[in-house]
Amino acid sequence: MQTSRSIAMSPRLIAPLLCLAAAPALAATPIDETRPLAADGQVSIDNVKGRIQVEAWDRPEVSITGSLGEGVEGLELEGDEDALSIRVRYPRRGGGWFGWGGGDGGEPSELRVRVPAGASVNVDAVSATVEVGGVGGRRLEVDSVSGNVMVRDARPGEARLASVSGDLEAALDTRDLRAETVSGDIGLRGRVEGRVQIESVSGDVDVEAGMLERLVFSSVSGDARLALALARGGSVQAETLSGRLDLVLPAATSARLQVESFSGRISSPVGEVKTEKYGPGSRLETRLGAGEGEIRAESFSGNVRIVIR
Structure with missing residues (x-):
């Protein structure tokens, strides 16, 4: 048969234990x-x-x-x-x-x-x-989930910046850049040249780039402003589903320009916007300068605006 026994502790033993229990972590x-x-x-x-x-x-x-x-x-x-x-x-x-x-x-x-x-x-x-x-090494790579990412005065050979819900803000010089977010905003400045790829789902995008050889941009619902110069024979491919897209180009741009939208509006100071005779849809095809490069912009319901400055 087992018997239970209570243990009485003296106040002198209890006091130190209480102090330990109340002490914070390191x-x-x-x-x-x-x-x-x-x-x-x-x-x-x-x-x-x-x-x-x-x-x-x-x-x-x-x-x-x-x-x-x-x-x-x-x-x-x-x-x-x-x-x-x-x-x-x-x-x-x-x-x-x-x-x-x-x-x-x-x-x-x-x-x-x-x-x-x-x-x-x-x-x-x-x-x-x-x-x-x-920093100005061969490669800069930053990967975050919800934290904001800020890059300043950087000169990497290539840069890879990604965040899910955090914002990306970068002022850098590079010839190879990839920036991605899901809901975070993207802001890019500096001598961003060469090849650029930008992807966002619902975040807004604002880019001031230099002379680009190739730009690939895609968005679902975020608004975007892409300001850039196009290198000789360069290309731009920009797609959005429902977000607004502003494409800002210098007057000296030399490229074939093609813009299509299913239900969004297209506005441009050059060329003629044509609408489908039956059903929705509009289209713009024109040439800027000698037409050496290629610029294509597509949207489903988002408005597309071409700005020449």
């Missing part, structure tokens, strides 16, 4: 790390939430400062002078099956990373705000 942990990196090395940065700042400097090394949020497991640094990986390790949240929903526990962390100006940079984030400035 406070935010300061970061101050430095690692060597070649002038043209590669840096990968992974921080789920908080803030990531990347800045270029003239030293052959990477400086990592900032703070790890409360409850974060630690900062992982792996690699050598050619490639360095920086990762904030977050504990798993909850106890879902197979760890579903894990890896994002703890408080947000802030990273300030200074890299050689010629380094390639790859940033992965979920809800962290990402700011990149001054």
